[in-house]
Amino acid sequence: MLTMSKQLLHGKLAKYYDKVYSFRDYLDEAVRIQNLIIKYLESGGNSLLDVACGTGLHLNHLKDDFLCTGVDVSKAMLKIARKNAKGVTFKEADMKTLKLGKQFDVITCLLSSIGYTKTYSNLKRTIRNFSKHLKKGGLALIEPSYVNSVYLKGEPRITIYDGKDAKIARINVTKIRRATAVLNMHILIAEKGRDIKYFIDKHELGLFGINKTLSIMKETGLKSKYLKNGLMHGRELFVGIKK
Numbered sequence: 001m002l003t004m005s006k007q008l009l010h011g012k013l014a015k016y017y018d019k020v021y022s023f024r025d026y027l028d029e030a031v032r033i034q035n036l037i038i039k040y041l042e043s044g045g046n047s048l049l050d051v052a053c054g055t056g057l058h059l060n061h062l063k064d065d066f067l068c069t070g071v072d073v074s075k076a077m078l079k080i081a082r083k084n085a086k087g088v089t090f091k092e093a094d095m096k097t098l099k100l101g102k103q104f105d106v107i108t109c110l111l112s113s114i115g116y117t118k119t120y121s122n123l124k125r126t127i128r129n130f131s132k133h134l135k136k137g138g139l140a141l142i143e144p145s146y147v148n149s150v151y152l153k154g155e156p157r158i159t160i161y162d163g164k165d166a167k168i169a170r171i172n173v174t175k176i177r178r179a180t181a182v183l184n185m186h187i188l189i190a191e192k193g194r195d196i197k198y199f200i201d202k203h204e205l206g207l208f209g210i211n212k213t214l215s216i217m218k219e220t221g222l223k224s225k226y227l228k229n230g231l232m233h234g235r236e237l238f239v240g241i242k243k
């Protein structure tokens with residue numbers, strides 16, 4: 001039977017998130033994050049907030065060197081994050097209205113999560129929140145959604161999880177509607193002794209321009225920089241340092 005809904009992989013299907021993304025090397029990404037922190041951080045402390053932390057796998061590799069907090073809007077993702085990254089503080093929060101009442105040395109917002117703000121006015125509210133939550137000289141690392149990516153060309157994409165416990169295929173062809181990427185992810189899940197499940201998981205991500213994002217960062221009190229290859233080749237990154 002087909003189920004169609006928005007952001008299923010962050011909600012009802014959250015237990016499959018780490019399987020779908022099992023091709024990622026979170027340890028390698030965490031090392032690259034640390035190298036960027038060494039290069040750009042001016043505040044000198046070690047408190048780190050991961051916004052839209054998902055299942056907490058970056059924080060699991062950062063928690064030995066940083067005092068880590070993770071926030072996400074999804075209860076289901078946070079439930080998994082608490083198991084994945086023991087000892088880290090997690091809170092349910094929407095990045096558009098973030099108000100934790102404390103400041104951090106580093107804020108990360110990774111893997112296109114910023115795109116879920118969708119509009120420039122929400123992007124500005126969110127980046128202003130990041131700025132408010134940073135100490136002077138603190139560092140924001142923001143991975144944008146597909147500014148320069150192959151997704152824009154409407155190419156078909158597939159990710160496969162081929163475990164013993166389950167087989168998962170996720171395919172999509174991204175459509176662009178004005179300044180929004182519309183991703184209808186078709187997900188097939190096969191598990192032992194069970195009927196195959198079929199979902200269409202809808203995601204809509206704001207496609208924000210580089211210069212416009214940089215000027216929002218500047219306006220909200222961040223010295224900003226765009227890296228074409230940030231955490232790794234082909235993944236862009238905005239770097240902001242709190243003035």
Ligand SMILES: C[S@@+](CC[C@H](N)C(=O)[O-])C[C@H]1O[C@@H](n2cnc3c(N)ncnc32)[C@H](O)[C@@H]1O
Pocket residue numbers: 010051052053054055071072073074077093094095096109110111112113116117
């Ligand atoms: C693609 S996942 C990325 C998760 C994690 N950063 C990673 O790299 O695996 C996007 C995450 O953004 C979260 N999210 C979406 N909108 C949000 C919002 N307004 N505030 C906070 N988190 C949000 C989702 O619940 C989901 O966990």
